[in-house]
Amino acid sequence: MVLSLPYLLRILEGLEAALVLLLIGMFAMRTWRENRARVVLRTRAWLLERLPPLFDGESELRCEGRQVFVGGALVMELPPPRGTVGDAVQETIVDHLVFVTGELRDRLVRVLEESDYVSTAMLRLKSRSVESRVKTCMLLGAMHSAIAVPALIEVFRDDPDPFVRIGAAEALGAIGSEVAIAPMLAALRNPTRWQQVRVAEVLSRMGMTAVPALTAAVEDPDIRIAALALEILADIGWMSDFAPAERALRHESPEVRARAAEALGRGGAMDRVAALFAAAGDAAWFVRVRVMKALHSLGPPPADFATPAQSQRYFEVLEAGLHDDVWWVRSHAAEALADAGEEGRAVLSRALVEEPGAPARKAAVAALQRLVLLSASRTAARVPAGRA
């Protein structure tokens, strides 16, 4: 019988023991954590005392195993790259790598490489645990060590777990190795959008290094690659050649056309403004939105750059956008006009005389109100305190 006394007593004893164990475990964990924190703090302090000589770029840096010499003098002997102390050393140096650049960074990376910290971490890339492999990828990226690049490329290509592959891509991006660009561009073909976006993020962070390869990728027959390449180029905000993006404005996929418009706007392609004018009549509303945003980014064509007819056309296109059926298009056109100087505001003022409730009038009112508010706040910011 379930409710019999001996049975119940045995259950109660078991539960009490479990509760006591839980409480002891919790307090033991707290004690362990505090002890560990003390060890980490001590190790950090020890290391921070010894790091400054390493930043003396004039003196020669030499490592013999874990012994670090600066200008011939032994500065420190690093602990083995494992355990709490090893982890604390690794964390402290990686923290410094976030803030230092150039030769100073190279010196710290050399210390990590020659004292086996990088190679020990690389061994963990073969770990059976996915979490461990992801964490190792991140760590290697933070270490900025070039010797980890081949291993990371291998992981990026072959690891069965997508999270690990993305971790490797991010590490490669952090190291900024050009060798990694080709496999990453190939990875843009991956069918899952999330992986594409993450690789695109990494490429975008690599900045100018990735621009030539990305410009070439705009012509890729695969729409996904072309669209993402355009998106990344727009994100970087610089293109070596606008022609592929201009061609992409006539692509059959509206998604590619929209991204091409955005890339031209963010890239400052003032000489391609005529192509954007043509795209302003696109059948897809979101392409028209991006065109309005691009025209907003570019601003009215300057006199030394465009013919009066082109300048005139700029305002005509935006005025047409102000009367578009879609709210988003109208809104962006109105914003662009509000920021386009006297002539733009004249177009908005014309819309104000339309009948109340007309969509173009609403968009113009909103844009002008925002403009008034903005200028009022700027004026307030200029007035000295107490006189506002």
Added chain:
Amino acid sequence: MIGFAFIHLSWYGSPAWNFARQVVLGYNALVFFYVVFVDLTYLAFTFIALIEVRRYLRTRDKERLEQIFRSRLVPPISILCPAHNEGATIVESVRSLLRLKYSKHEVVVINDGSKDNTLAAMIEAFSMERLDFGYDMTVACKPVKALYASAAYPKLIVVDKENGGKADALNAGINVSRYPLFCTVDADAILEEDALLHVVRPMLDRPTFVPITGGIIRAANGCRVVKGRVEAVGLPSKPIELFQIVEYMRAFLCGRTAQSTLNVMLIVSGAFGLFHKATAKTVGGYSTDTVGEDKELVVKIVRYLKENKRDYEVLFVPQTVCWTEVPSSWQTLGRQRNRWHRGMFEVLYKHRAMFFNRAYGRAGLFGMPYFLLIEAIGPIVELSGYILLPLAAILGLLAPINALIYTLCAVVLGIILSVSAVLLEEASFHRYPSWRDLALLNLIAIVENFGYRQLTLWWRLKGTWDYLRGQKQWGAQVRQGFGTAAQRAAAKAG
């Protein structure tokens, strides 16, 4: 004595007596098995949560969050903050929302016909100006009276509308918001600065479609709040608030984490959740005919996705923290629990077609039955046990010592669950760094099983009764404002 009187009744020993005896004993055994089943389920949740949280913590890194923060490829987020008579906390809450770290976000405050100074406080604090701009009216809601914006705070929009309830206010917010993701935040809540970065991460990381993510809700009572930011985490002095802290740990850290891991999560707290706007609009936004609108939207989205044969995950991100002021009076707390329970029944009834229906996958086979069998009818079974067990002892059907030890087993199991939640907190996020706080939390985890737990059961039972009577009231909420008691006293004096 009553027992003595009973056993001298004339039907003692009769077939009817034996039958009654069997029924009472059988029911007690049933309650025993039910309690063991429920507690083991919670223990399993705690175990799963421990593994999941540790796994999550091992792979988190600040640099990746910084990358999300800087990226222009991540989708922008509209934060919807419905406010009804929230004059005491709204300005601080909005300040904290404006300060959030994210590449692109806007804050849409919806003043849902407040009778206090909510709108005036917003206009004054943020120099808001009435604006005339169009918006998309896809989801039905009560008329919007005016929209306000501020040049000094371009990310902020205030919607002033007629009172229609929280769900209606959120629908108005969905209409006015511009970005593809929206995040609902209660006006009495404070998000941690990196909350959006954490909560959006699964939407970027996962290969499957993630239409909804949620974060952990923690009690801000007792914490030092300065200018809409939790500066120091501490414990409040009132037992009622302390009980809720442990309760939230159990519900969020253990329950939601495990449910998310098993992909059976059907609740994302109304205080803080991130949604894919197009999907929410497709299902018609929030339902205004329920007091459990947050649960209902999640279930509605899950149902829609399964009916359209789309893979999805509804995920909980334990790292994402939303601090909220928990009720500090028994009356308010009772009303809140009553409402939650009514909301749950409404959702369960509205989507009853999902129960044990394979077409709805895990949500139908595990998620919905879990809410019915454990969350919804739990109070009925447990409270009836509290009545029938002493009755059985009084009637002489069960030896008093057996009844006592049986009760003790249930209580110790409850204590183990609460202590496990505190342990999980200690092993993972470690938010309460002082030894005093740790000891106090453990003490509360023990004490809450004597009285508080039974009281919450009573409120939930009352919620069941009110649901059956068709009550739809929200009940008034009393806000004290953020900060410790000393901070509030200083603010009042100064």
